[in-house]
Amino acid sequence: MAGDADILLVPDLEAGNMLAKELIYLAKADAAGIVLGARVPIILTSRADNPRSRLASCAVAALYVHRNRVVTQAQDAIWDIQHA
Numbered sequence: 001m002a003g004d005a006d007i008l009l010v011p012d013l014e015a016g017n018m019l020a021k022e023l024i025y026l027a028k029a030d031a032a033g034i035v036l037g038a039r040v041p042i043i044l045t046s047r048a049d050n051p052r053s054r055l056a057s058c059a060v061a062a063l064y065v066h067r068n069r070v071v072t073q074a075q076d077a078i079w080d081i082q083h084a
Contacts, residue, residue, distance in 0.1 A: 032056035034064060041065065 010016035016033075023029040031053050033044040041061040045054050 030056060032060045034061045036064075 008019065010019055020031050020033070024031055031049070034057060035042040035044050041064050043057045043061050045057055049057075
């Protein structure tokens, strides 16, 4: 599929690791990663990551947490209206 992808999904950690390393080393891409499914996002970095990639991972995690807070507040407000 042609185009500029904003998000790449992989079936497992090994596939993600292979894809990320290929993009970083062959395409000179910057990477940011978080693991979802826990109570909080887990920032996933590599020992080889540069500071820019580490900061990008922190930014992605912060955006994810902020979005979840906004959605939760909106859901709570809707519930309050419906049960007032």
